[in-house]
Amino acid sequence: MTAVARRRNLLRLDPALxxxxxxxASQAAEPVVELAxxxxxxxxxxxxxxxAGLTGADAEGIPWVNRLVDAxxxxxxxxxxVAVPVFDALLTGDHVDVSxxxxxxxxxxxxxxxxxxxxxxxxxxxxxxAVGAGITRIDRNRQTxxxxxxxxxxxxxxxxxxxxATGDIHEDIPQAQAAARAGADVIAVIRSTGQxxxxxxxxxxxxxxxxxxxxxxxxxxxxxxxxxxVSGELGRYVRLTNYASGLCMPEIATLAGLERLDMMxxxxxxGIIFRDINPQRTFIDQRFSRQIHARxxxxxxxxxxxxxxxxxxxxxxxxxxxxxxxxxxxxxxAGLTDAQLGLGHAFExxxxxxxxxxxELAHALLVxxxxxxxxxxxxxxxxxxxxxxxxxxxxxxxxxxxxxxxxQEILLVGMMTxxxxxxxxxxxxxxxxxxxxxxxxxxxxxxxxxxxRDGLVVRRAHEVLAESVDLLEKVAADGxxxxxxxxxxxxxxxxxxGGRGLDGVAARAEDYxxxxxxxxxxxxx
Numbered sequence: 001m002t003a004v005a006r007r008r009n010l011l012r013l014d015p016a017l018x019x020x021x022x023x024x025a026s027q028a029a030e031p032v033v034e035l036a037x038x039x040x041x042x043x044x045x046x047x048x049x050x051x052a053g054l055t056g057a058d059a060e061g062i063p064w065v066n067r068l069v070d071a072x073x074x075x076x077x078x079x080x081x082v083a084v085p086v087f088d089a090l091l092t093g094d095h096v097d098v099s100x101x102x103x104x105x106x107x108x109x110x111x112x113x114x115x116x117x118x119x120x121x122x123x124x125x126x127x128x129x130a131v132g133a134g135i136t137r138i139d140r141n142r143q144t145x146x147x148x149x150x151x152x153x154x155x156x157x158x159x160x161x162x163x164x165a166t167g168d169i170h171e172d173i174p175q176a177q178a179a180a181r182a183g184a185d186v187i188a189v190i191r192s193t194g195q196x197x198x199x200x201x202x203x204x205x206x207x208x209x210x211x212x213x214x215x216x217x218x219x220x221x222x223x224x225x226x227x228x229x230v231s232g233e234l235g236r237y238v239r240l241t242n243y244a245s246g247l248c249m250p251e252i253a254t255l256a257g258l259e260r261l262d263m264m265x266x267x268x269x270x271g272i273i274f275r276d277i278n279p280q281r282t283f284i285d286q287r288f289s290r291q292i293h294a295r296x297x298x299x300x301x302x303x304x305x306x307x308x309x310x311x312x313x314x315x316x317x318x319x320x321x322x323x324x325x326x327x328x329x330x331x332x333x334a335g336l337t338d339a340q341l342g343l344g345h346a347f348e349x350x351x352x353x354x355x356x357x358x359x360e361l362a363h364a365l366l367v368x369x370x371x372x373x374x375x376x377x378x379x380x381x382x383x384x385x386x387x388x389x390x391x392x393x394x395x396x397x398x399x400x401x402x403x404x405x406x407x408q409e410i411l412l413v414g415m416m417t418x419x420x421x422x423x424x425x426x427x428x429x430x431x432x433x434x435x436x437x438x439x440x441x442x443x444x445x446x447x448x449x450x451x452x453r454d455g456l457v458v459r460r461a462h463e464v465l466a467e468s469v470d471l472l473e474k475v476a477a478d479g480x481x482x483x484x485x486x487x488x489x490x491x492x493x494x495x496x497x498g499g500r501g502l503d504g505v506a507a508r509a510e511d512y513x514x515x516x517x518x519x520x521x522x523x524x525x
Contacts, residue, residue, distance in 0.1 A: 051134030167209030196246025267303035294335035305346030380414025
């Protein structure tokens with residue numbers, strides 16, 4: 001659907017109701033945003049040190065950023081931020097650089113203070129220079145991406161999004177290049193199972209991983225270089241995505257900016273619901289991570305599709321829309337533009353449900369019209385995929401048709417072996433053939449698709465929107481944390497004081513200083 005067609009309002013949504021939905025989402029989000037503005041976390045502070053150039057790990061594989069933040073925390077806490085204590089120690093000691101300081105601190109050879117007066121001013125200036133260099137690198141990467149797109153060309157939408165992850169980065173690279181040659185526009189390197197629960201980011205290139213490959217700075221660098229190579233060969237820019245979630249969400253977002261990734265999975269509630277990360281920790285971390293993504297020009301992908309793997313896709317359709325509106329609000333507040341909001345949803349209604357495809361069209365078109373400028377990410381069927389690969393292949397074709405018909409801009413490739421094994425290269429090749437056929441055969445079909453005024457598609461879309469507003473009223477009245485604790489999203493209940501990572505949260509003191517947020521928010525204002 002073209003931008004002109006979107007303005008036709010095919011579903012004839014009530015503009016006042018849509019505005020009310022956004023007002024309620026903003027009302028529900030504001031207390032959470034205020035929490036994020038007034039608190040910090042261990043991962044946010046580690047991100048500051050990564051921007052300042054601190055890399056590497058000790059003999060046990062624990063990054064120096066972890067060791068240094070832990071040492072500062074032991075002496076003065078996190079409430080002042082780590083930047084001033086670290087750079088004060090650097091300026092007043094005989095340490096060559098931050099790396100040397102980290103190693104000495106880990107051995108107990110450095111003690112930190114929170115300086116005042118001129119020493120504090122000097123430490124702030126030094127910290128801002130060091131962190132500013134990291135943000136300058138992110139800025140240059142954004143410029144490089146824009147330059148490459150102008151030179152090589154941008155593939156037309158919908159972008160075809162394919163997952164490649166063997167556990168071994170050196171196996172991922174040739175598979176990713178082969179996928180790009182077969183038509184994939186976005187390569188997603190899914191993370192090794194359980195990485196979101198690690199409170200540190202592994203170092204270096206990794207060759208082992210279960211159901212995915214570890215997200216590390218070196219793995220990012222290697223894959224980006226490989227995709228740049230194949231982009232030049234193909235004459236179109238091939239995008240790279242990974243996952244910024246879990247206990248190290250801000251750090252992985254920072255590394256993505258430093259290594260020029262183009263998209264990142266970054267949902268405001270995914271880690272809470274599906275990985276039991278503490279809600280407070282998650283919301284504080286996601287605001288900083290999205291500020292980095294905004295600066296880097298990275299498109300985020302949200303995770304509403306996951307709700308439908310645990311809840312019924314018809315009964316819970318409105319929770320998807322509510323989450324999308326919240327993700328939109330949190331994203332815009334952090335500085336993202338509409339063009340960076342790859343809001344997620346999925347084709348997950350049980351195929352046995354009568355008129356399933358018409359219901360899927362209603363849900364997909366509703367999301368398209370609610371977020372007309374967002375590059376929506378549409379997920380293929382997974383929950384109801386079985387060992388019948390022939391039916392699975394047909395179901396994926398229906399998903400592709402729904403995506404083309406409702407103008408979804410990022411189509412994740414569905415695999416007919418989804419319910420059996422990790423897909424082989426041959427499976428991916430057949431899946432890409434499916435997408436290409438539907439895309440080419442149905443090109444321009446959106447121009448002819450006008451749902452009947454009183455038909456099922458329009459009625460169902462209105463029903464879901466009304467249910468979404470009703471739920472938003474309750475969430476705004478009771479609070480988002482309470483809604484999550486009740487199991488509103490994805491069924492799972494997560495209390496605000498439960499889960500992993502709460503011990504890494506600290507309220508900011510009056511003299512809290514973070515040079516990264518100072519730089520990022522100065523531009524946002």
